[in-house]
Amino acid sequence: MAGVGSYLKKHTEALVKDVGIEPACELTGKSKATLGRYYSDNDEHADRFMPVDAVAALEEAASYPHVTAALAELKGITLSFDERRRNSDDKGGVNQDVIALSQRFAMLMAEYNLSIEDGVITMNEAKRLLKETLAIQQVLIDMKLHLEDEHT
Structure with a gap:
């Protein structure tokens, strides 16, 4: 304990x-x-x-x-905290989700590049990386929901 x-x-x-x-x-x-x-x-x-x-x-x-x-x-529970910075207010379905996913991944890689520059990922840098990772997770959830809506 x-x-x-x-x-x-x-x-x-x-x-x-x-x-x-x-x-x-x-x-x-x-x-x-x-x-x-x-x-x-x-x-x-x-x-x-x-x-x-x-x-x-x-x-x-x-x-x-x-x-x-x-x-x-x-x-061992994963929470989904939905405080995202939307790339667009348009609910364009799967195509918009793919664009948002690629943008989010680029943002994650940019954060990672900045974080690893000195060879050490600090606590604040890890938090920023985690935030971007969670944003990608949310885009994937949105994509899953759009796929289910469009194909069921």
């Missing part, structure tokens, strides 16, 4: 920092000290975790559901 607890605390910290400490205090009704204890790796706070209602309130305001994604990963 120690490894799981540490993993959840890191994602809790990312969530609070994503929202900002002051807004997080307002949204949860918790003090800065209390929020800090939820992600503290000190032994005295090892069994203290953020309540689910506080997580829900913060994830509503955050750019990404950090804790929910961490819980899903621990269970």
Whole structure:
């Protein structure tokens, strides 16, 4: 459980920092000290975790559901977070999906090229690569749905 607890605390910290400490205090009704204890790796706070209602309130305001994604990963579940940058508002079906897929793949390769330039992929670079990978996954899901709609 120690490894799981540490993993959840890191994602809790990312969530609070994503929202900002002051807004997080307002949204949860918790003090800065209390929020800090939820992600503290000190032994005295090892069994203290953020309540689910506080997580829900913060994830509503955050750019990404950090804790929910961490819980899903621990269970081996893949979430589909649909915050994509659309290449076009046109719902052109499979042909448009193929174009979007090639554009997304090019963006992923560009990110990878920038990330690997110095021989090390940093945490931020990995996050950007993951975001592009998830965008490709969403385009593939859209393509699957379009194919099913057009050919069933």
